[in-house]
Amino acid sequence: MSETKGGVAGVQEQTRSVRELICISGLKVIFSSRSGPVRAVDSVDLAIREGERIGLIGESGSGKTVTGMAILGLLPVNAVIIGKIRYGDYDLLTAPDRTLQQIRGNEIAMISQNSGSSLNPVMKIGDQVAEPLVIHRICSVPDAHREAIRILAELGFDDPEQAATRYPHEFSGGMRERILIAIALVCRPHLIVADEPTAGLDAQVRARILKLITSQISGNRTLFLITHDLGAASYLCDRIAVMYAGEIVECGPAKDVLSLPLHPYTQGLIASLPSAGLHPIPGMSPSPASLPRGCRFCERCPAVLDRCDCDHPELVFTESGRQVRCFHYD
Amino acid sequence: MISGKYLLQRLCYSGASFIVCLTITFFLLHLMPGDYISNYLLSLSNTLPKEIVDQFREQFGLNLPLTQQYVLYLGNILHGQWGYSYAYGQPVLSMIFGKLCWSLVLLVPATILGILIGTVIGAWSGWKSGGKKDFAVFNVMIVIRAIPEFWWAIMAVMIFAFYLQWFPLGGYASISVLSTGLDFFDVLHHALLPIILMTFFIATGNYYVMRNSMIAVIGEDYITTARAKGLDERTILWRHALKNALLPMVTITTFQCAGIIMGNIFIETVFSWPGIGYLTTQALTNRDLPLLEGIFLLDSLITIGAMLVADILSSAIDPRIRMGTDE
Incomplete structure (x- = not known):
């Protein structure tokens, strides 16, 4: 199998390019609920550059998983989606199902959370790992199985031939996460959307999985990591975007964002880490069904200004080229 | 997929459940109001001679106490003898x-x-x-x-x-x-x-x-x-x-x-x-x-x-x- 491929979107792999692989603009995802429309994602603009490893961090319900699912076109049918997600010549939000099916798994792959339930319980591991190769007609069924065994070996299975004939329940959480990574990587996609790949794993296993992801995602491969695990994000990512209540509140190089956070929310997140003394942010994030008119963080913000209450801040560039959504940097 | 030991264990449990089912069925059915004589024979003729009734009861062991009937029934069933129908006099299984x-x-x-x-x-x-x-x-x-x-x-x-x-x-x-x-x-x-x-x-x-x-x-x-x-x-x-x-x-x-x-x-x-x-x-x-x-x-x-x-x-x-x- 060759490293380079054209793909339906005609994306050419180039060395050291800063081309935008995915460009999300004005993405809004609204779910209807009994208590009115829920704005899970609100006006997200984000470019994923080719070859970069970008992390989207935020707490549960901030809209990060919904953003990831929107890229893959896997949002539930009851979601109202507005905006554009440009990938090559396509808008992933309006592309026909057939096109999306050709892109998914082959060019954009997902490592899902919940390793316990994301594998089909009644299907052998080998078949599940080989399946993307077979359906995208990259190789024949026997070749796909050989490739599946190869990638399982690469991901640290001691006896990959035997592992391929076993079922998901026979593996530990860490091993199942590796299987999910194998499924995502087997077609050598351009972009990997990893949704909480370290959720529910103990510290040692988590460290091994993170190492594995770094070693596998190199060169031109692009990683879009969705996590609330700041440690994982700082270890894996070049760039970090912070989400709060459906909006991106800060975006910049990983090192800068984590060492010198600009937005009060990011500052709070970092202060709440055990290593920083475990100071949680007081209060709760607003319900996406009834968002405040002004800044969405103003109720919990320690540095709140008068205008935060009624005016909604825009995501602005600072002098150093970072982005932040806060009136302190206007 | 299924071990011999497990199968044997299951068969023993199955045998036990069968005995329990048999016991419950036997006593529940005897709890029903009325019997063959009052429900069926008497409906055919109002003046049923007592000797016939007695002979019927003796023939089917109905004159014995219920516990004794149960023990007899249990023994017969285990020997493959499922008894005779009151109404037809034929073996129950073949019916x-x-x-x-x-x-x-x-x-x-x-x-x-x-x-x-x-x-x-x-x-x-x-x-x-x-x-x-x-x-x-x-x-x-x-x-x-x-x-x-x-x-x-x-x-x-x-x-x-x-x-x-x-x-x-x-x-x-x-x-x-x-x-x-x-x-x-x-x-x-x-x-x-x-x-x-x-x-x-x-x-x-x-x-x-x-x-x-x-x-x-x-x-x-x-x-x-x-x-x-x-x-x-x-x-x-x-x-x-x-x-x-x-x-x-x-x-x-x-x-x-x-x-x-x-x-x-x-x-x-x-x-x-x-x-x-x-x-x-x-x-x-x-x-x-x-x-x-x-x-x-x-x-x-x-x-x-x-x-x-x-x-x-x-x-x-x-x-x-x-x-x-x-x-």
Whole structure:
């Protein structure tokens, strides 16, 4: 199998390019609920550059998983989606199902959370790992199985031939996460959307999985990591975007964002880490069904200004080229 | 998949459950008000001589205390001796097997068709859940299921047999059977209406289970994983969803297949069909206890066997079920 491929979107792999692989603009995802429309994602603009490893961090319900699912076109049918997600010549939000099916798994792959339930319980591991190769007609069924065994070996299975004939329940959480990574990587996609790949794993296993992801995602491969695990994000990512209540509140190089956070929310997140003394942010994030008119963080913000209450801040560039959504940097 | 030790253990439990079933059946049936003499013999003649009654009681051991009757009965059953019918004086087992083939004529096709139709429509409906077609099918199924089957049977007889005269009113063969012998097409003509009715009823029951099971499977994370791989919806349905959704069906359909042996009391009664269900109704009205006990014991045996079969089948489909190896 060759490293380079054209793909339906005609994306050419180039060395050291800063081309935008995915460009999300004005993405809004609204779910209807009994208590009115829920704005899970609100006006997200984000470019994923080719070859970069970008992390989207935020707490549960901030809209990060919904953003990831929107890229893959896997949002539930009851979601109202507005905006554009440009990938090559396509808008992933309006592309026909057939096109999306050709892109998914082959060019954009997902490592899902919940390793316990994301594998089909009644299907052998080998078949599940080989399946993307077979359906995208990259190789024949026997070749796909050989490739599946190869990638399982690469991901640290001691006896990959035997592992391929076993079922998901026979593996530990860490091993199942590796299987999910194998499924995502087997077609050598351009972009990997990893949704909480370290959720529910103990510290040692988590460290091994993170190492594995770094070693596998190199060169031109692009990683879009969705996590609330700041440690994982700082270890894996070049760039970090912070989400709060459906909006991106800060975006910049990983090192800068984590060492010198600009937005009060990011500052709070970092202060709440055990290593920083475990100071949680007081209060709760607003319900996406009834968002405040002004800044969405103003109720919990320690540095709140008068205008935060009624005016909604825009995501602005600072002098150093970072982005932040806060009136302190206007 | 299934160890010998586990199988042996299961067989012992099965034997024990059979004895418990036998005991409960025996005492429950003796708790019923009235007996064969008061319910049946006295209805034939009001002046039944006492000597005849006494002779009858002695013949069938009814003069003994109930506990002694129970011990005798238990011993006989374990020796394969299932007793004699009060009303017919014939061995209970041969009577049951004589009627069994007539129940099979109705229930084998109805059960197989019902399971197939119910499962397929249920799977489709669950996959399309929330859509207009699913909504329509779902509500039709509710109407069919919500009205008892004997009502449908009576309606069907009235419309298709009485008014339209497409089918005979009841029975299993025309009067010509006396001169020409049994004819396949004649029996089929008699059996068709009850088979169709039972198929509908069995199908609706399976439809609900399959639909719910499919809806549960659709929400599972591995379906999202399958979509993320780039599979099209049809492949996801057949390769990933169906096998998982079938798991709860295994137990239910195994019991339905076991139920074939038990006949169908309502349908057989409405259509005067000479099967096990009809035999049960007759035995019940006559208080023909040995016959009733025989029918119920056969039911228990079949059900106990079906449980074992269902376990083995489930473990064949679902690798997570490894019976007897978790100790």
